[in-house]
Amino acid sequence: MQADAKAVKRPGQGLHHECIEKLPGGLISGVVLVDGTVRRSPTGNSDFVNRLLRHYEAKSWNGAPRYLGRDEEGRDTLSYVHGYVPWRGGNPAVASSAALAALARLVRAAHDLTAGHPLADGHEVVCHNDLSPKNTVYRSADEPLEPVALIDWDLAAPGRRVHDVAHLCWQYLSLGPGTDPSWASRRIREVADAYGVASADRQELVSKVAWWQERCWRGIESGAAGGDAALISLREAGVPEEIRAAHAWVTHHQQTLEADLASD
Ligand SMILES: Nc1ncnc2c1ncn2[C@@H]1O[C@H](COP(=O)(O)OP(=O)(O)O)[C@@H](O)[C@H]1O
Ligand SMILES: [Mg+2]
Structure with a gap:
């Protein structure tokens, strides 16, 4: 610091x-x-x-x-929420079964508190829209990691539960090149079970990961083209290319990633 x-x-x-x-x-x-x-x-x-x-x-x-x-x-x-924020990224402990299940339950609790509330404005719930390890405070760095709070609610808006669950899968499982798709498929299933994702939403979950990725790299490109300083620095750091590669990876491995969601 x-x-x-x-x-x-x-x-x-x-x-x-x-x-x-x-x-x-x-x-x-x-x-x-x-x-x-x-x-x-x-x-x-x-x-x-x-x-x-x-x-x-x-x-x-x-x-x-x-x-x-x-x-x-x-x-x-x-x-200020005391604890451990894995902001440097790449801590594989965020993707342990126990840490993911606890996280999915925390997100479920956030959603359930807004379902049917005026803040959700007729949509299913209020979504966080930026769930990622660097926006999560864990009790400590001791494993298994225990998430205690979600921070950085800047992008929160009315939306669908499956959108946040898909973003969560993308970010905590590092869905992109270098990740084993069969391992990821098992973890996606665990997240869906711990959250209690409805069966219709399960069918859309992996497609929604790709949807987020495309939206994200396009958003950075167009914001940077429009002169937004923060997005220009993300572009200079090569972030849109990384996300495009992750998008191509998810699309290529979609069937494998969905395999465990489909099984009983
Ligand atoms: N309420 C909070 N409690 C603890 N740490 C926080 C809190 N808010 C922000 N942080 C720390 O500051 C970092 C940046 O804050 P964040 O709200 O994520 O901003 P940004 O929109 O720039 O990502 C977080 O990754 C976290 O390490
Ligand atoms: Mg943040």
Whole structure:
């Protein structure tokens, strides 16, 4: 972690020293830790996300950070969830059967709390839309990893359960070149069982992984072409090519990836 001190002038308080740490793992929002709480610049979706986090709080659900309001610089303030975030990626422990099953149950709980609620706006549930290891806080780095909270709800929106489950499979199972498709098929089945994915949705699950991948690389390309600085740096880092290769891999291995979902 990179830590530095910044002098901030607050009205009526003279010069106040905040301890600021740049949090690792964020590619987009420049999220910082200030005096023990997370601060992030508001986005066009912040009002929705803040209502969602307040809803989880009202339901006493601890699987998301608490929304604590806006700070004096207009940033959203969130509680810091202590634990281990595998933000560097590549920790195979996120794909153990036990860690995945616990994660699937956590996502199921998040979804069930919004099913039929006005926040879901007539859709099945509110989806997180960016489920990935670097957006997951685990209790500690001890194995089996135990997920305690989902963070980075920036992209949350009304949607279908299967979309989040597919994104989860893509990200935690690293569905792309270098992964064994038969191993992945067993894990996808375990995720579907732990979540309790309905049979009609099971049939769409792997197609939805490919759908996410295509949407993602196209989104980065078009945002970068439109001048978005964060997306330009992702493009320069070769991210769209990696995702295109992952998309081609999923499409090529689709039958194998679906094999265990189809069996009893
Ligand atoms: N509420 C939180 N509790 C603990 N860690 C957090 C929290 N919010 C963010 N982080 C840390 O900061 C990183 C970046 O935050 P995130 O919300 O994922 O931003 P970005 O949109 O940039 O990905 C995360 O990967 C995590 O390591
Ligand atoms: Mg993130």
